[in-house]
Amino acid sequence: MAAQTLQLRPLGNTGLNLSSVGFGASPLGKVFGDVSEQDAFAAVREAFRLGVNFFDTSPYYGGTLSEKVLGKALKALGAPRDEYIVSTKCGRYKEGFDFSAERVTKSIDESLERLQLDYVDILQCHDIEFGSLDQIVNETLPALQKLKQAGKIRFIGITGLPLGIFTYVLDRVPPGTVDVILSYCHYSINDSTLEDLLPYLKSKGVGVISASPLAMGLLTEAGAPEWHPASSELKAACRAAVDHCKGKGKNISKLALQYSLANTDISSVLVGMKSVKEVEENIAAALELATAGMDEETLSEITDILKPVKNQSWPSGIQQS
Numbered sequence: 001m002a003a004q005t006l007q008l009r010p011l012g013n014t015g016l017n018l019s020s021v022g023f024g025a026s027p028l029g030k031v032f033g034d035v036s037e038q039d040a041f042a043a044v045r046e047a048f049r050l051g052v053n054f055f056d057t058s059p060y061y062g063g064t065l066s067e068k069v070l071g072k073a074l075k076a077l078g079a080p081r082d083e084y085i086v087s088t089k090c091g092r093y094k095e096g097f098d099f100s101a102e103r104v105t106k107s108i109d110e111s112l113e114r115l116q117l118d119y120v121d122i123l124q125c126h127d128i129e130f131g132s133l134d135q136i137v138n139e140t141l142p143a144l145q146k147l148k149q150a151g152k153i154r155f156i157g158i159t160g161l162p163l164g165i166f167t168y169v170l171d172r173v174p175p176g177t178v179d180v181i182l183s184y185c186h187y188s189i190n191d192s193t194l195e196d197l198l199p200y201l202k203s204k205g206v207g208v209i210s211a212s213p214l215a216m217g218l219l220t221e222a223g224a225p226e227w228h229p230a231s232s233e234l235k236a237a238c239r240a241a242v243d244h245c246k247g248k249g250k251n252i253s254k255l256a257l258q259y260s261l262a263n264t265d266i267s268s269v270l271v272g273m274k275s276v277k278e279v280e281e282n283i284a285a286a287l288e289l290a291t292a293g294m295d296e297e298t299l300s301e302i303t304d305i306l307k308p309v310k311n312q313s314w315p316s317g318i319q320q321s
């Protein structure tokens with residue numbers, strides 16, 4: 001029998017094929033607690049070895065630390081550059097938001113230096129609901145197009161929390177301007193609202209990356225970090241779901257990741273990882289989904305526990321679209 005490998009899925013019209021599990025590198029910026037460089041390198045190495053080809057970071061994560069650590073870790077792989085796909089972002093920084101053409105044009109050079117790369121595969125405008133969406137359409141995306149022509153980036157994306165930002169922008173730019181969207185916390189067991197947008201995105205040929213399948217820690221035994229923006233009601237419901245699984249000897253994170261992976265219209269599910277143990281657990285969960293399916297009984301029990309808070313989100317940005 002052939003060895004099982006992580007599934008590759010096409011990303012919209014880009015021609016890229018992303019591993020179904022993507023490596024979210026925000027934890028490498030220590031946003032979910034301390035991580036040694038050694039653990040970070042080992043996690044990236046193990047992920048690559050097990051078939052993960054997609055790595056996502058941002059200058060914002062850990063105030064540029066995530067980019068620096070990821071850059072070193074990728075270099076240490078010694079792998080040909082076309083064997084891994086790197087996405088970073090622009091417009092959101094420790095100092096605040098700036099989606100001006102001038103800033104994002106400078107930003108990519110800074111990111112490439114930190115990542116020790118000549119180009120990134122995807123550059124995304126980071127959390128655009130904190131800026132003017134009309135500026136994104138009229139100024140930021142045209143600036144990114146120039147970076148594409150200059151060969152510094154291959155594809156262009158936009159990210160953020162409120163789903164309305166994606167239709168707002170995509171309805172106002174020529175086809176092919178935005179290659180990919182990255183949505184987060186909207187395709188987990190507790191919130192699956194991204195599903196409604198998938199046919200629209202498909203019709204536009206836009207690739208879909210869904211991040212935070214563990215709801216940024218809510219669906220983990222360790223729980224959410226201090227800064228997590230969920231309401232106390234949502235946090236309590238997720239804690240109850242975690243405890244229920246624990247009581248049954250089940251791992252809620254495994255189930256949560258499998259839930260996101262089960263929708264193949266999502267090209268890659270980005271999960272934040274900071275140790276070899278998490279990498280191995282998450283890849284094993286993906287492979288098991290492909291062969292044995294999901295634990296439907298436990299999923300249905302958790303779904304019931306989370307019903308009162310289903311699709312509850314939190315405000316994000318200076319405007320709600």
Ligand code: NAD
Nearest residue numbers: 024025026032159184211212213214215216253270271272
């Ligand atoms: P997540 O839901 O992936 O949760 C990450 C947390 O879960 C971390 O604490 C991690 O250590 C832990 N974890 C991972 N695997 C685990 C396992 N098997 N068991 C127990 N705990 C486990 O949230 P995230 O990291 O915020 O999202 C994933 C990635 O998506 C980010 O790293 C980032 O790259 C990207 N992202 C982008 C945006 C944006 O562009 N606006 C927003 C959120 C996330």
